[in-house]
Amino acid sequence: MTGARLHPFTLLAIAGALPALAWILPAPSGGTVTAAIGLTLAASRGLRRGLWPAVLTAAPFWLFLLLLHDVPTTIAIGLRITTMVASFVWLVAALEPARLVDAMVAAGWSASVAYLLAATLSAVRVLKARARRIVEAQRCRGLSPRGGIAARLRALRALALPLVLSALHEVDERALALETRGLVPGIRRTPLAPPPDPAVEQAARWALLLACLLALVRRFVVPRFT
């Protein structure tokens, strides 16, 4: 299951429920199950696009946790963080921002709010494209992004600074452009291709919400009466 054709709300529900369950369910078994599901979902989007980014982003957290805590705590929190990271990486890879905007607008949300949420998710793709152009430009000026750790760190600095500065510099002009293209408060946007929302997916979303609530009750309410 890659998830790409699921309704955007279903993708959001899965990506939200997994981390919630990871933190609610008892460790380490709960976290193990949710992390396994999260990593499987990330892997379903491909090794380079899903699994590796999830593993590489989660790895430093494990290192810091190990420095700060004992092994059982590291495993408990590490699995939860891994679930969060893997779910987010999968969501970014599976969810098309335009489909999310259409789904939210069709559901009656404000187009500005929908754009804000979708822009956050699409920022990864836009920044990746810009980073590629900056790396090409730096290569033309003789800076190689390959080699040892020192060389890669130098290349990273030469990439990060222009990437951040250019993004900040463009904020004003992008705001003007969006304004002139009709993205203003109070608009009633036409969904271009509202994604179908089958009853089974709606039921699945409610089931996920119910599962989170039941896990919450089992974790915090039931022990008080036993």
Added chain:
Amino acid sequence: MKSLTLDHTSFWYPATASPALRDVSLDVAQGEIVALVGALGAGASTLLLVAADLAPRVIGGRLAGAVARRDRSGIVLPTPWTQTSGMAFTVWDEVAFGPANLGWPTHEIARQVDRALERLELVPLASRDPVTLSGGELQRVIIAAILAMDPGLVLFDEPAAELDGEGARTLWRLIRLLAKDGKAVLLATSALDALPDVADRVVWLENGAVRAVGTPDLLADVVVCDAGLGTSVATVWRAGGLPEPYPLTVADAVQRWR
């Protein structure tokens, strides 16, 4: 009929003491093409932002005087990569972003988008991802995106900056067609050689104020050429020490030479 009227308009950017526009009075009629020329910092881009109702409403600052807009405007800014929606995975969807925001019915959106793509010769690129396009292609996509919103007043800020020679010629032809369709066009450009064939009127801005207004013949005026704003032919004629009046175009120069 006037599409845009500026009456003794001045504009100050936030936290600045001196105005970027000084007492500018100008109107643009439907079907008319008015070109703004001037040195860097002359106020052409600022005038476009005021005309588009983006200054001071969005960027802040202070406006004095009156601005009357009869039609909805659309502005094409000089850097195309900052004007993409970031939401679209195809050129078609990128162009449809604006019309969808206007709340039009789907069939009307499709009609306007298809028409804009045809006009900008973008049909072969309709299914391409905008982030994979060249600067010139993206510039054409952004122009199509603005035209698909069917604005009555079209504002261009250096529209040919990212285009190659053929792309620029297509753009100038399109701008003439827009005027023929009854749209008012206000453009700021440094492509002075194109203006004799494109513009109906030329407005010379200097330090935020209107220095002179006239037909494109203004670009062969001695004073304008002295300010570095003449056409290439007029500038070469002047540099060669040839007698006034300076020719505006190659055809004028050939006629004079004979």
